[in-house]
Amino acid sequence: MTTPNEPLLSVQDLQKHFPVTKGLLKRQVGAVKAVDGISFDVFKGETLGVVGESGCGKSTMGRLVTRLLEPTGGKVVFEGQDITHMSQGRLRPLRRDMQMIFQDPFSSLNPRHTVGAIVGAPFRIQGIKTEHGTKKAVQDILELVGLNPEHYNRYPHEFSGGQRQRIGIARTLALKPKMIIADEPVSALDVSIQAQVVNLLEDLQNELDLTYVVIAHDLSVVRHISDRVAVMYLGKLVELADRKDLYESPMHPYTNALMSAVPIPDPARRNDRERIRLQGDVPSPLSPPPACRFHTRCWKAQAICKVEEPPLVELAPRHQVACHFPENVSKESTEAVSA
Known part of the structure; x- marks a missing residue:
């Protein structure tokens, strides 16, 4: 168990390198x-949004x-336990507390299974018996996410995209997890449906005391929920801060570029913003640029950016950035980093 000051999830120097092979051997x-x-x-009860271009990891x-x-x-440490190399047998009970919502609401659902079988699968896999039976538990969860309990015997192809995403969310909630990783939870949905699903996630967080990591490329959605x-x-992680500050x-030039692309509904303000x-595409992760990986596209890059990787440091309270020449930062903070 974690104490109030300890993180629910702690990720430390996490790496994933996919090998590239060649030839018959x-x-x-x-x-x-x-x-x-x-x-x-x-930390428990918060929502961390993760943004970046496609292919950033x-x-x-x-x-x-x-x-x-x-x-x-x-x-990877969850609730004080190092789960990085934990065996699948030991990891299985922990999966009750750590679930994932997948990006595509259709491909993540088995078309041969009914909604009842899909949402009830976690109970079967974990060997959990409910007080009034699995069917009643599944129907209660369906109602919780805004679906009709009578949908229990229907198949995924009978639902709209927004409804399928609700089915995926229902399956995620079955075991009452403590943390949910939501991978692009609304990117495959119409704009009107996106708002409904985002509001649903917020309501569920308040009702069930959930912790979210929301992965998205829509900065407006991230701003609303994080x-x-x-x-x-x-x-690489180039900036980490409270939503309002970010x-x-x-502070990072890349973040500045992302923010400049967020649509502004006010025409007057839109015209005033630069x-x-x-320039160019995101470099290949097979051979990323040396030192600062953004220097090939950065308008502030200098010689040091090509030879020395900037560390992720705190330049303002709860605001970390990895850049040799950060923006919107006090002179004192910049000098402290240089020293």
Whole structure:
């Protein structure tokens, strides 16, 4: 168990390198560094948003935290237990407390199974008996996420995208987890349905005292639902701060570029804001740039950025950034980092 001041989840120098092989003998010729040394904590009851461009390693990080992928290096600590290399047998009971919502609400549901079988699967796998039977428990969960309990015997293809995502959320909630990793939970849904699912997640968090890690590329969704936000770029964590600080005073140039792309409904304010357009594509994680991985696209890059990797340091209260030339930061903080 964790104390009030201890994180529910602690990730330390987490890495995942996928080997690249060649030839009939499958000789390894390189590695895709999907996640390459990230560290962060998540505290009970909060929501951590994780943002970044496609291919930056967000989804891989979520699968590593839930041990759906085996890490190459680093450590994952959940409720004070190191689960990094825990056997599947010992890990199974912990999966009750740590669940995942997947990005595609259709492919994550078995089309041959009814909703009742899908949502009831966690009870069967964990060998849990409920007071009034599994069917009643499943129907209660369906009602909790806004579905009709009578949908118990229907199949996934009979539902809309938003309803299928609710089914996935219901399955996640079956065992009353303490933490949920939500991987792009609304990206495959219509805008009107997105708001419903986001509001549902917030209501469930308040009702069930849940802790979330929400992975998304929609910065507006992340701003609405998160307490803190982590920004990833090419397998690295480049900024981590409270939501208000990150959106109002981003320090990393990459974060600044992301924020400049967030739509503003007010035309007057929209015209006043400068749009930062990054040059080129995201480099390949198979051969990332040396030192600061963002320097090939950064307008502030200097010689040191090409030879020395900037550490993730705290430049303001609860605001960490990995950059040699951060923005929106006091002179004293910049000098302290340089020293």
